[in-house]
Amino acid sequence: MDSVIAFIDANRGRFVEELTAWVRVPSISSDAAHAVDVRRSAEHLAVELRALSAGRVEIWPTAGHPAVFAEWMQAPGKPTLLVYGHHDVQPVDPLPEWITPPFEPAVREGRLWGRGVVDDKGQVHIHAKAIESFVRTVGRVPVNIKLIVEGEEEIGSVNLETLLREHAADLAADFVCVSDTAMFGRGIPSLCVGLRGLAYVEVFVDGPSTDLHSGSFGGGLMNPVNALAKMIASLHDEAGHITVPGFYDAVLPLRDDERRQIASLPFHEDEWLRSTGAPAAWGEAGYSTLERIWARPTLDCCGIQGGFQGEGAKTILPARASAKVSCRLVPDQEPEDIARKLGDHLQRIAPPGVRVRVETLHGGRPYLAPTDHPVYDVAKRAFSKAFGRETVFMREGGSIPFVRTIADATGKPCLLMGFGQPDENAHAPNEWLDLENYHLGIKSAAYLYDELARLPPEGR
């Protein structure tokens, strides 16, 4: 490994230049005008990978934007790692807020600034450069690697499931590595081992057929806004638990070791709270803030509306009101089950004098990594070697549906080894990549391949 690490150190500047060239391609997948750029981005990556004299390097068309596939299968008897990433990027609005243009990457303060530098081109490039560092020094990668880089992650990975199914044999592997997340904090190597799911419904409450005069009718009819408020209020008890019957049935309780591990993280609640602007933290009794946002389900109104919303006073008894209600789910809750339970419950608690209708808008399943599998120790060790610091397990409160898609399609342990930072502006103006993280990321990937190669067959 010494020659590989030395190569990574020696080529640090060139690697950044090559990443910069790729970031210049404005591969915005949500904008039809940029479809040709998404294709150019795939071709740019394919050209770079072909230079590494691997086996197959292919551009896989989809019904939408193309993916890139490459493999290095020169380690017979060794495990196969499937690395997932994406080469499409978010839109850039609002453009005036960018300090330097999104597709003219610039280095400032030890960071590379530009759209896609961290989400996700930089993180894909980390693997490409780790592979190159083996190829150009010892001649081959010590494990078998398959790389799948899709072009539609920012538009919901709409064709990923099809791609995984059609290329199931091409993509067969022992382990999956996804590099598209952030580290717990600056300089803290982190493996993300849990993601929450989502069940999102909209509830409509209808009373009178039109807005009525609040004087002539007020007091004689149930007001749909008051009714909706009453229904929503009843969905939590005083301790912040959710009252929907059966809501917690499938929730895996936090184990003591998980709680200890979460409690050991350098989480500064004061700083976190200050960053939100809220006057106080609040949540389910009996859990810490990190437990609440990572490992406990929630029920939040994302929006509510009803009646008069203009300036000043209008005296009406509104005809209707509605709210968008989102539940974040944890393993093993299922979105369809929770949406049904919530919908049934909302119907049941509807007060007299209104009609209630519930629509399911959106769902996603939660993910929990099988951290008792030995590959997680391997990844921790590799990550720690590069960063010189112990690797922590963390979770994300948000939902990343494609992780569950890949995990379910492959049935293999999934390593969420991310090199971003929590404040990296991934979907905002002035996205940046910490160049030290990028450099240590390449070393992390190299150590991961090396460690995996030494994993005994019974550890797969």
Added chain:
Amino acid sequence: MDSVIAFIDANRGRFVEELTAWVRVPSISSDAAHAVDVRRSAEHLAVELRALSAGRVEIWPTAGHPAVFAEWMQAPGKPTLLVYGHHDVQPVDPLPEWITPPFEPAVREGRLWGRGVVDDKGQVHIHAKAIESFVRTVGRVPVNIKLIVEGEEEIGSVNLETLLREHAADLAADFVCVSDTAMFGRGIPSLCVGLRGLAYVEVFVDGPSTDLHSGSFGGGLMNPVNALAKMIASLHDEAGHITVPGFYDAVLPLRDDERRQIASLPFHEDEWLRSTGAPAAWGEAGYSTLERIWARPTLDCCGIQGGFQGEGAKTILPARASAKVSCRLVPDQEPEDIARKLGDHLQRIAPPGVRVRVETLHGGRPYLAPTDHPVYDVAKRAFSKAFGRETVFMREGGSIPFVRTIADATGKPCLLMGFGQPDENAHAPNEWLDLENYHLGIKSAAYLYDELARLPPEGR
């Protein structure tokens, strides 16, 4: 009275023609472009009244639109009645919905159609024609009458209080009669003896400084929409009582005789409910629908908003939410007192993790007529003579601020003797006046003057 009543019958058609001429003047007070028409409307009425050879007929300028004042003081020793009305009208939008143009009055189905026919030119005209019927037959009106017809009722009677103060001596009277309301139902002579007041506040709930990702933060912070829902829900108990401390302190309980009287009215709850489109009636336990909307205070959300309101799903934890909350008040609740109690209570029940701010938007005092005063029996009798049916007491759930303004300024009993119908489209397209009501209204006014003249001095 026989000759007076005969005159009213004989001139039925001419009276309608004269009203029609006045309705042609488009005296829309809210539209600056019609200011000259409001003035023309005042002059039109003054000309008609001067023809009745009364004493003073004057146009009183205000800071806005002019009022008309006239008096017939030819009954020494007899009571003086102050009649209030207004000659300005509502706007006419949406114009295409009018079957015949709003300022080209037309007769169809025994009704006169046009803007202002019932609100309030027709009702003012009823008094003018009753006065004329005395003048042209017996030579003089049997009581002393003062008529004040303002030009700004539809824009909130903005200068009425000033007018009443500046002309306090001119307007001194024993009783006040306001003809600007509707009857309980078709053919049912009705005196309105109660109006509700209003306290209208807006409550703002602030959490994080911007909308946050509902995955990354959901569960760790109080959600302002959920918090607002909880606060609003808690403002009613299960029986529909309002839980704001001190809210009912000043509420006059319904007396048994009032409840009996309300229960005796021909109210068809099925029809009423069908007209609203709501699936069921609902309200404070222990009260009937009419009691709830006439004589009990309410707390209704007129509007609520917060978070994402577009199509589909957006996964945010909203930064803020707000609601417009209107309380209808009953005697002797005071708007300032209720707004303060509600605001203080909302602050007190704010859950942790949000900041709450309350603004008072609007207020109005309730009115309850002193129905034990003998003048109410006089009015009932007069009204019944004209309509051939017993006069009922009713209330209005809405608020008519100028009634309380006049009642407070004069300190005299106020007779709300209206000739409209509940479905007369007063503020909508196709406003209409029942011509039978108009005709019997003139007789009612004539009988009222006659009865009042016979009221013994101790009855004033």
